[in-house]
Amino acid sequence: GGPSATATVTTGRAGPAEAAERDVDSYLRGSTYDVRRVATALRQLGTTAARMLDADLRGRLGGDPLAPGALGSLAADPSYERLTGVIEGVLRRGRAAGGGPYVPGELDSLLARYPELSAHVRLVGVCLPALPDVLAGRVDPLELYFSGDNPSVLADIYRGNAVADHYNELVARTVYGFAAARLAAEPGRPVRIVEVGAGTGGTSDRVLRLLAALGPDARLIDYRYTDVSSSFFRAAEREFGGHGVPLRFDVLDLEKEPSAQGFGPGSADLVLAANVVHATRRISRSLDRLRTVLAEDGLLVLNEVTCNLDYLALMFGMIPGWWAFEEPAERLPGAPLLDVPRWRQALEAAGFTGVRPVGAAGLDESELDQSVLLAGVAAPPRTPGSAESGAGVTAAAPLPRPGTGPADSLTAHLSGIFAEFLRLAVTDIDPTATFDRYGLDSLGAIQLVRTLEKDFGRLPKVLLYERTTLDAVADYLREHAPEACARFTVTPTPTPGPVPLPGERAATVDDPVVIVGLSVRFPGSPDADALWRNLYDGADLVTEIPAERFDWRRIHGDPVRTPGRTNSKWGAFVDGVGEFDAGFFGISPLEADLMDPQQRLFLQAAWAAVEDAGHRPSELRGTRTGVFVGATSHDYDGHLTAIGRDREAHSSSGLAHCIIANRVSYLMDLRGPSQSVDTACSSSLFALHAAVRAIRDGDCDQAVAGGVHLVLTEPLYVALGQTGMLSPTGRCRTFDESADGFVRGEGVAAVLLKPLSRALADGDTVHAVVRGTGTGHGGHVQSLTVPSPSAQADLISSVFRRAGVDPRTVTYVEAHGTGTVVGDPIEVRGLRLAFAELTGEQGDVPAPWCGLGTIKSNMGHLEAAAGIAGLVKVVLAMRHGVLPASIHYQRPNPLLELEGSPFHVVGATREWQRLTDPAGREIPRRAGISSMGFGGGNAHVLLEEPPGREAATPVAGGPRLVLLSARDEDRLRAAARRLLDHLSAHQVPLPDLAFTLGEGRDAMAARLALVASDQDGIREQLDAFLEGRPGHYTVGTAGPPAPWPGGALPENLLDRGRAWAAGADIPWSVLGGPRGSARRVSLPAYPFAPEWHWAHGPATEEPGPA
Template sequence: MVKSSTAEVEERAVAVIGLACRLPGADNPDQFWEVLRDGLDATSETPADRYDVDALYSPHPAPGTIGARRAGYVSGMAEFDAEFFGISPGEAAELDPQQRLLLMSTWEALEDAGQRPEALAGTRTGVFVGAARSDFVEEQYRRGLSTVSANAFHNYRSLLAARLSHAFDLRGPSIVVDTACSSSLTAVHSAVMSLRAGETRLAIAAGVNLLLRPDEGVLMTQAGTLSRDGRVRFGDADAEGFAPSDAVGVVVLKPLRQAIADGDRVRAVIAGSAIGNDGYTSDSVLTPSLQGQVDVLRWAYEDAGVSPADVDFVEAHGSGSPTLDPLEITALGQVLGEGRPADRPALIGSVKTNIGHAEAAGGVAGLIKAVLALEHGQVPPSLNVTRLNPHVAWDRLPLAIPTRLQELPSAGRALVAGVSGQGSSALNAHVVLRQGETVTARNADPRRPGSDDEVCLLALSARSGAALQDLVRSYIHYLSPGGVGAELALRDICYSAATRRQHHPYRLAVMAGSHQDMVRALGDPARPVEPEIASLPLAAVAEQYRRGHEVRWERVFGPDHLYVPLPTYPWQSRRYWPGERVVEAAEPGADLATTVLREHARTASADYSDNSLLADMGIDSLARVRIILRLASDHGYEVEAEELARLRTVGDFRNWLHVLEAQAA
C-alpha cells in the first residue's frame, strides 16, 4: 500500500546530479556503461602488487590458503595527483590509496554535477562514505610495530569522510558508515535523510573498497563462501559464492526542487529509500532473513510513493551465494509481484557479475549502474547465468534475469528502478530511483537556435601547464565530430566551462562562432584572432581572464543557458607507495635542504626564499616526523623532534642541515 502522496514525494525527492567511479575495467561512468552494455567480465588475475597469490592459492581449502586466483581490481591503484591537492610526495606515499582515489573521484563527481568546490567551501555540505576495510594501515602493523610511525594516524577508516571535508572545506556532517556490504547504500540513505531534514543543501555519498591483503579471502575460503573462479553467478544453479572486488563510487545529491531551480543536470531522482535490520527474525546475526528483506522493500516503496508493481528493474544485492540469492529473489518476487501483470516481469540483475562483489562499495556501484540504465533506457545483461537456480520458484515469481541488453518499454511514465544492499551486519538497504530530466527535457533539442553563429568565449584552466595542455586536447576531441560536445550548443558549452568549473592559475581563453572554429582556435591559440572577433567586448573579457583576474561571468552570459557535461580535469598522476621514493624535480645541483623540502612540504615551489616560513609551506608535526625518518635512513643523522621544531624559516632549516652535514663529515 502506497502511503506517501505525490506532493509529499516531490517535496522530499532528491536529485542525483553528479557521478564518478573507479571500478574494474572502468575509470569513469562512460567506460562503466560500456562494460555493462557489452556484457564484459572485468575481473582479472590478482596482480603482484596486492599479494603473492601464487604462494597462497590452493584448489583445496587448507588452512592459510586462498581458494581463488581471481577478483575485481581497479587499474592505477597507487596513482595520485598529489600536487593538485597540496599533498607532499612523502605524505602521499604514506596515505591510504582509498583516501587518494576518493579525493580524485569526488572532484570528478563535483565536476560532473557542475558544482565548483570553491563555491562549496565553508558550506554545510555533507559527506557520507561507506567503507569497511583498513587494509593499508593494517598491512603496516603487520610489517612490525617498529615500522609504525605517526603517519598511521591519517589512515584510520574514520578519516575517509574527514579527508574529503577537510580538502574541500565542507562543514556539514562527515560520517563513515560501516554496515558491511550495505555500507555505501546506507551512506546514500543517510545523505537523503540529511537533505530532507534541511541539515544539508548538498551531499556527497560514496563508497570505497580496495583489496590490499588476502586475509578476508582466506577466511571466506575456510568458510566455503568464496567463488573458486573469482566470478559471481547471481541466480545461477552453479553459483558457489563470493568474489571480492575493488570499487570507488561517488554520487552528488541535492533536493530535487533546488536542483531544478539551480539549472543542474538531474541524472536520476531518488524518490525514496529505507534501511532496516533483520532483528530476531533470523537464526543468527549472520543469517539473512526473508521477513527483514520484505519489510525494507515495502518501506522503501511506501516512502517513494511508488507501487512495487510499477518497478521496471531492480539492481539486486546479488552476491552469488547459492543460499542467500534465492532468499533475496523470493523477497523481491513477493513484493514486486503484488498487482503486477503476468506479461510484464520485473527485471533483476547484479553488477557483481561484471566486476565482482565490491563489499562496502557494492551498493553505490549498483546505484551508478541503475542511474546509467535509466538514462539509456536499457537494462544491461547479468552475466554467468546458464541454468536458473532450482531453489527459486521462478514459475510463481514475476521476475526475470536479463542475459542480453534489453530495452525498457515505455510505460507513459518515468522508468522506475530499485537498488538493494545487504550486509553481514543484517542491515538491509533499498533505494528507489526514477528517470531524471536529462532523459527528456535536456536532450530534446541540444542544438538550439543561435548555437552556430554566436561568437562564444571558452575559458579553460588547470593547476599546471602540462595539465592545461591535456585539457585542451580533451576539448578538441570533445568538440570534434563524434565527440560528446559536437551535439551540444556551443553557447551552453562555453557557459558551463565558465560558470560550472573552478578556475585555476594556468589559463587559456579562445573565441569562435562554431564548433569547427573553436577546435581550430584550441589547436593554435597563438593564431591571430579575426579583426571582427577581436573588436568584440568579449575579447577584453578573454584578456582579463588570461591575466588571472576575476571575471563576473553572470554579466558575460545572459539568460537561457543550460549546464551540459564537459571533459573532466586531466590528472597529472604519479605512483606513490611506501618505500618507493618520489622526489619532485629539483634544479640541477640542488642541495639537501631543497630536495627534502620539495619532498615533504605541501606548498614548496621554485619561488620560495630563505625567509619563507616552514609553517606556511605545510611543514607540520607529521611532516617533521617524515623528515627525521628520511634523514636517519638516508644519511644516518640522528635528530631530535624538538630540535627540528625550533626552526622557523627555510634559511634556518638550510643552515641547520649544513651544520649536520659538517658534523657528519
C-alpha cells in the same frame, strides 16, 4: 605457518606431564615415519577415489554426474544432502587434477607405490563401489562397515598400518611417560586413566602393551575402557585382559553429563581419546565435560585427523554420525573435523592450558594431516551446574501458547519431522527456538523444506530463512496450505488475528532529492563513459590478482584441505591505486604516503562529482554540504604495520575511516554532517540513505555520498576462501544454476545530491530522482551472515509505500546478487514477498514485468562500494534507455522459483521501454537497488528517471568563448585531451559547454581560452593547441588574482580570453555574456596528476600496487 609440531615448547606443565612430553620428543627424533610422503599418498588416494567414483556414477546415471540435479537424484535419504555436496566438490577436484578417466587397476598401482596405505586402499576398494547404493538407501552403511565379508575393513584403519601405528605410538608413549613419572613421584598411588571411545581398541592395544612394561607397577594403573555402547566390551576383555593392566569397562557418552554415568569431577589423572571427540555434536560441550573429569595437573591426550581429506569424506560421510555436529562454524568446511588452530581455540576456551600438537619431526603444525594434541589442566575443574559451564542446568520449559500447545497436532507433526531430520528427540524441539540453535545449515534447510513438501505441497525452498522458528513455519503453512494443515489440526484454539498497524502514509514528495553529479572509477572504467561501454558490451572485467598487489600463488590452494589457503586467484581491480595529486590538495608527500589510498581516491572522486554537476568546488566553501561515504577495508593498515610505519604521526589520521569523509569536508570547507559508514557490503547505500535523510531533515542543503573499496593485501582473501564464499572459477554467475560464489572487486564512486527545486533553479542536469531510500536489519536468523527474506520484504515494502510508488511501475531491480546458491534465491524471495504485499496479488502473475540484474556479473563484488556501483549502473541505464545484460547467466538457479513471479533475469542487453498509464502517458523508468551487508544490514533505494526538461529557448548562434585551466601546463594539456575525447564521442550544445566550463570550473594558473562557433570548431582548436599549431586560442599563466576593475571589455572574444588567461579575475557573467537558457552539463572533470604515493620501509624500494 605455525609452531613446529615437535620443537620443545614451553607449555607450563611440570612433573608427569612434562616427562610424558620428553618421552614423545625422544621418540619423534628417532622416528622414520615420513609425514609428507603419507600426506602425498593420501591425497593421491583421494584423487584416484574421485576418478573411480566419477566413472562409476557416469555409468549408473548414463551421463555426467555433475550435471544439474544428477547427484541429488541419487540421494533417497535427506540426511545425505550434505554428502552429495561434498561428493560434488570431490569430483570437481578429481577432474581438475587431470589424469583422464579411471582405469581399472589404479588402486593396485597406488598400493604398490605406497604399501603403508594398505588399509586405506582396501577401505576404498571395498566401500566406494557401494557409495551410490548407500545414497539410494539400498545398503546400510553400518552393515557395510561392521559385518558381511569384511568385518575389519574399518577397524584396520585404526591399527596395524603405518599411519595408525605412528599416531598410536605417540599416544602410548605419552601415556606411558605420564604414568611412569607419576608412579615414581608418588609410589603406591594409583594412576587413574580414562580412555574415551575405545571402540575396537585400535589405540588401546598399543597403550596397554606399553603400560604392561611397568612391570609390577602396572597393577597400580586404574584403566577405564569406555565407549557409548557396551557391545565392544566382551571382545575387548578377551583381547586385552591378559596384558597385566587392570581394566574396568564402563559406558561413557560425551553427549551426557559424565557425573551421571559414574565419572565424578576430578576422577581421572589422564584422559585419552582417539578419533572420537570430533564426532560429538558440540565440541565446546564435550571438552567442558572432559575437563570436569580431569583432576588438577591432569593431562588430556587427543588423537585427531586435523585436515580434510577427500577419501575420508567419501568413506566416512556415509556414516550418519559423521554429520551429527551442530556447530559447523567451529569445524572445517563440510566435515566434523577441526584443524590445529581450531582445536587450540576450542581447548583454551574450555579452560585447558599449554595446548601442543605433536606429529612428526621438523614439520610445521600446518603440515600435519593428523595430530596428537596434549593439553593440561591447571585450574580447578568446573563442576556440573556451575555458572561457567552451564552443565546440568535444566532450561525452563517454554510456556504453552494458544494454538501451539499439545492440542495443536500440526505443531506436533512438524516437531516430529524436524526431530527426525535433525536426529533429536521430539522433546528437544522447541517451537519458539530459531533454527540456528540446531546447527541447521543451508543445504539442510533446503532439504528439510523438500521433506515438508511431501505433506504440504510446493513450498519456497528458502522458507526456513524467511520463517526461522517451527511456530513461524506452522503459521506460514496454515496461511498458504490450509487444506493440507487440516489433516494435522485437531480442534485448533482460535486466536485473534493480527491487529493491522496504521498504514504508512504514502508521502507526497513534492521536492524529492535528486542526483546532479557523479564520478566513478571502477575496474577497467576510469569514468562513467568507459563504465557504460563496458556494461553495454557485456565486458567481463575480472582478472587474476595482479602481481603488483601481491603474489596470489602464496595463498592459492584448497581451503578445505589446507588452512591459510584460498581457492580464488581472481578479482576486478582499479588501475593506479597509488596515484594521487597531493600538491593539488596541499598535502605533503609524507602525509600522502601514510594516507589510506581509499581516502585519496574518494577525495578526488568527491571533487570530480561536484565538477560533473557543473559547479565550481569553491562555490561549496562554508556551505551546509554533507559528506557521507561507505568504507570497510583496512588493508592499508596491514601494509603500514608490516613495514613498521603504523605508529608515525600521520598514520593516526591516514588510517582512520572517519577521515575518509572528514578530509573531504576539511579540504573543501564543507559545514554539513561528515560521516563514514561501515555496514559491510551495504555501506555505500547506507551512506546514501543517511545523506538523503540529512537533506530532508534540514541537516544539510546538499550532500556528497558514495563508497570506496580497495583490495591491497592477502588476509581477507584467505578468510573468505576458508568460508567457501569465493568463486574458484572467477565469475559471479548471479541467478545461474552454476553459481559458485563471488569474486572480489574494488572501486570508488561519488554522487552529488540536492533537492529537485534547487537543482532546477541552478540549471543543473538531473541524472536521476531518488524516490525513496530505506535501511534495516535481518534480525535473528539462521546465522549472522544469512539474509532474511522477510526482513528484506518489509524494508522494500516500506520504501515503496513511503514513496507512493506502485511496484507494477518498477521495471528493473539492480540486485545485490553475489552469485551464491542460496543467497540469490533468498533475495528473490524477499522481492517476491514485497511485490505480493504491495500489489495484493498473492498468487502467480500472468507475465513478469520486472527485470533483475547486477553489475557484479561484470566486475565482481565491490563490497563497501557495491551498492553505489549498482546505483550508478541504473543511472546510466536510464540515461541511455538500455538495460545491460547480467552476464554469465544461462540457466536459472532452480531455487529462484521465478515462474509465476513478477521477475525475469535480464540475460541479454535490451531496450528499456517505458510503461504507459491508462491514458497513454509515459511513466518514467523506475528501478530498485538492493544492497545487503554480511552482518544483516540491508538497504534499498528507489530511483526514477529525471523529469523531462522543457525545450530550451533557442540561443542566437555565433562564436563562443571556451575556457580551460589547470595547475600547470602538463595538466592543462591533459584537460584539453580529455575534453577533445569527450567531444568526439558526445554532442554538447555550445552554449551549455561554454557556460559549464566558464561558470562551473575554478580558474587555475595555467589557462587556455579558445573561440569557436560550433563543436567541430572547438575540436579543431583543441587539436591545434595539443599539436602546437596556431589557431583561435590563447594560453597564459595567471599570476596572483587581479580583481577586474569593471568597465567595458574588448568586443573581440579572443581578446577577452587573453585578459582572462593573463590572470584577470573576471566573472563569467561579464566575460561570457548573458547566460540565457544555457544549462550545466556533464563534462570531464579535472585531470589529477598521477603522482605515486605509497609507503615503504627504509629497506625497500618497492613502489606498491599499480
